Amino acid sequence: MTILIINGPNLNLLGVREKTIYGSQSFDQYYEELKLLYPNFALDYYQSNIEGEIINKIHECRLTHDGIVLNAAAYTHTSVAIRDAISAIDIPVIEVHISNVHKREAFRHVSLISASCVGVIAGFGLDSYRLGIEALTKLNKDK
Template sequence: MKKILILNGPNLNLLGKREPTIYGTLTFEEYFESIKKKYADVELVYYQSNVEGELINKLHEVGFSFDGVIFNAGAYTHTSVAIGDAIKGIETPVIEVHISNVHAREEFRHVSYIAPNAKGVIAGFGLQSYELALESFL
C-alpha cells in the first residue's frame, strides 16, 4: 500500500471560508475525507501548518519513508528557500500543487522555490489538483 502525505501550508486551514470565488466553499477536511474514501487502497496522511519550520520538520519526518508528498506550500512557495532546500534534501518525491492558477495571479506568485526540486507542478484545477498529483503517484 502506497503511503502519501498531503501537506498544506499557510492559510489553507481557511478553505471553505477564504475567498470562495477562488478557493471554493469546501473545507479541506471535507475534501480529504472524500478522497480517502475514493482512494481506499492508499494510506493518505494529512498535515497542515501555518508555520514554516513545522512544514520543514514534517518533510524531514516523512522524506525517507513515504512514497510521495503532495505539497501546497501556499505563499511559502514564493518565499521560502528553506522549504526548497528541505525538499532537495529528502528522497521522497514531492509534487507542488496549487488550487488556483498562480501564473494568472500577481507577478510574485510566478516564482517557486519548490518547483526546481519537485517531481512536478500542478496548478489551477481547484481541489482536483490534489487528485491529479495523487494519480501521478499511482
C-alpha cells in the same frame, strides 16, 4: 502506497476565505473524499501555518511515506528552506496549487520550490490534489 498531503499557511481556512478563488469546500471535507477515492492507499494529511513545522514534517516523512503532495501556499514564493528540505529527501514531491497562480499577481508566478519537485499541478481547484496523487501513483509504478 503511503502519501502525505501537506498544506501551508492559510489553507486551514479553505471553504471560508476567498471563496471565488479557493471554493467553498473545506479541505477536511475534501480529504474525506480523497480517502474514499483511494481506499487502498494510506493518505495522511498535515497543515501548518509555520514554515519550520512544514520543514520538520518533510524531514520526518522521508522514512515513512512514498511521496508528498505539497501545497506550500505563500511559502512557495518565499521559502528557500522548504526548497532545501525537499531537495534533502529521496521521495518524490508534487507541488500543487488550487488556483492557477499564473493568472494571479506577478509575485505568485515565481516558485522557489518547483525545481526541487518532480512536477507542478495548478489551477484545477481542489482536484489538483487528486491529480498530484495520480502523478505519484504513476511514478511509483514506473520504479
